[in-house]
Amino acid sequence: MKKSLERIFLGIVLFASAILGYNYYSEYRFEENFDKRYLPPLHKKEQEILRNMQRSFGYTVRFPIVITEKIPGRIYGFATFNKKGHVVIYLNKRVFKESFDYILDDVLAHEYAHALLLSRGYINDAEGGHTPLWQRTCKALGGLHCERYVDRDDVVSRKLRKILGE
Numbered sequence: 001m002k003k004s005l006e007r008i009f010l011g012i013v014l015f016a017s018a019i020l021g022y023n024y025y026s027e028y029r030f031e032e033n034f035d036k037r038y039l040p041p042l043h044k045k046e047q048e049i050l051r052n053m054q055r056s057f058g059y060t061v062r063f064p065i066v067i068t069e070k071i072p073g074r075i076y077g078f079a080t081f082n083k084k085g086h087v088v089i090y091l092n093k094r095v096f097k098e099s100f101d102y103i104l105d106d107v108l109a110h111e112y113a114h115a116l117l118l119s120r121g122y123i124n125d126a127e128g129g130h131t132p133l134w135q136r137t138c139k140a141l142g143g144l145h146c147e148r149y150v151d152r153d154d155v156v157s158r159k160l161r162k163i164l165g166e
């Protein structure tokens with residue numbers, strides 16, 4: 001009797017972890033040759049951002065993250081609407097190797113702040129979306145450097161969207 005209960009319990013645990021594992025990866029999209037070892041630390045940082053979001057705003061919204069090598073040049077990432085009208089965060093796969101710490105410490109919160117504002121209807125292309133509201137959001141999400149005057153990213157997101165075919 002005890003043994004079979006144990007087995008049932010183990011079955012439930014395995015089933016639950018399979019589902020969790022699936023959810024965990026299904027929120028990310030990446031090309032075939034992407035090194036999946038980047039995913040756990042990325043996921044951990046995202047969880048931190050989501051906890052900050054809950055604490056600061058009282059809710060959490062998770063955005064799909066697409067890691068792609070189709071982003072040209074030195075752009076680390078950007079957030080935009082995809083064809084279906086969902087807000088998606090894109091990260092540049094080609095800078096992962098040399099700039100992974102930077103992506104974790106700066107880029108993810110930076111883009112999450114853009115994504116959150118876009119999803120709440122704050123669409124302001126002036127200054128590349130780096131408004132005072134964006135800056136406060138970025139800091140609230142735990143971004144270490146939320147400078148408004150950056151030359152590195154998503155000002156050109158409309159053009160990028162075309163390149164990506166999204």
Ligand SMILES: [Zn+2]
Nearest residue numbers: 110114153154
């Ligand atoms: Zn930006």
